[in-house]
Amino acid sequence: MSIAWVFPGQGSQKQGMAEPILKLNGATERFDLASQSLGRDLLEICQGSNSKNHQKSDLNATENTQPALFVVESLIVDELRRQGEKASLMAGHSLGELVALYAAEVIDFNTGLKLILRRSELMANAGGGAMSAVLGFDRAELESLIADNQDVVIANDNSSLQVVISGAPEAVQKISNQITCKRIVPLPVSGAFHSPFMASAAKVFADELDQLTFQNATVPVLSNADPTPSCDGEILKERLKQQMTTGVRWREAMDAMQTLKIKNVIEIGPGNVLSGLIKRSLNGVTTKQIGTAKDLGL
Numbered sequence: 001m002s003i004a005w006v007f008p009g010q011g012s013q014k015q016g017m018a019e020p021i022l023k024l025n026g027a028t029e030r031f032d033l034a035s036q037s038l039g040r041d042l043l044e045i046c047q048g049s050n051s052k053n054h055q056k057s058d059l060n061a062t063e064n065t066q067p068a069l070f071v072v073e074s075l076i077v078d079e080l081r082r083q084g085e086k087a088s089l090m091a092g093h094s095l096g097e098l099v100a101l102y103a104a105e106v107i108d109f110n111t112g113l114k115l116i117l118r119r120s121e122l123m124a125n126a127g128g129g130a131m132s133a134v135l136g137f138d139r140a141e142l143e144s145l146i147a148d149n150q151d152v153v154i155a156n157d158n159s160s161l162q163v164v165i166s167g168a169p170e171a172v173q174k175i176s177n178q179i180t181c182k183r184i185v186p187l188p189v190s191g192a193f194h195s196p197f198m199a200s201a202a203k204v205f206a207d208e209l210d211q212l213t214f215q216n217a218t219v220p221v222l223s224n225a226d227p228t229p230s231c232d233g234e235i236l237k238e239r240l241k242q243q244m245t246t247g248v249r250w251r252e253a254m255d256a257m258q259t260l261k262i263k264n265v266i267e268i269g270p271g272n273v274l275s276g277l278i279k280r281s282l283n284g285v286t287t288k289q290i291g292t293a294k295d296l297g298l
Helices: 027-038 042-047 062-082 096-103 109-125 139-147 169-178 196-209 233-246 250-259 273-281
Strands: 003-007 089-092 130-137 152-159 162-167 181-186 264-268 286-290
Touching: 003 062, 003 096, 003 273, 027 042, 027 062, 027 109, 042 062, 062 096, 062 109, 062 264, 089 096, 089 250, 096 109, 096 233, 109 196, 109 233, 130 139, 130 169, 139 152, 139 162, 139 169, 152 169, 152 250, 152 273, 162 169, 196 233, 250 273, 264 273, 273 286
Parallel strands: 003 089, 003 264, 264 286
Antiparallel strands: 130 162, 130 181, 152 162
């Protein structure tokens, strides 16, 4: 194996991210389809809306962010396919896992859009929690603090020096006050994503996944809940069911890339968050970002 495509999740969005890809084949039609399903103009939201209804117009609202990123990233995948580009491994961070499944032909676009709309709705409505990013910390200390507090988990294990904790607001604040670290940043989210607090939402999502057929992947996929490579559609479905509550094991996914001798990683979507993590964590791996038509040579 040598080339991996990776897909960022919520937090990588930025206003105007749709404009640089609108010349891609089918871009307008795909945004129109997503807007019809969403019930509001997704392209306008990406470009910046003047609507006074914050929840319906804000790109950073979960129910807008997730479908917007799915559409943007899937369009880039389609153009890469048209150009004959191929990968030997797929991985996505949080909602990016669904794009990875699309890129590996486990699900088609309509199925992916349906799932991402439902997922974003469930997550947006699962309130009552908090999340904070912890940077430059001692892992043993953090794990000890979490072991003593049942209301907090590591939601995103992004690297050896960067994690996100998730749970009850008072418990997240308690650990924030106790831990010795370089920096801790509260995240503007509506709930305790990727934690046991998402159990009810995860159950509804799992029931809907059970109604769908997942094809076997054309190339191996690293899942967030279990970052070992698999092409088995049923295994990938079961792993996706676990994602809302078990978190994102991205540090282990990067270790798997190293073990699988990945030499080139292409980050597909806006920003370079995953590329940055990979550069700081893996030796001998080159990274590239593709987020615009220009990046695709168009």
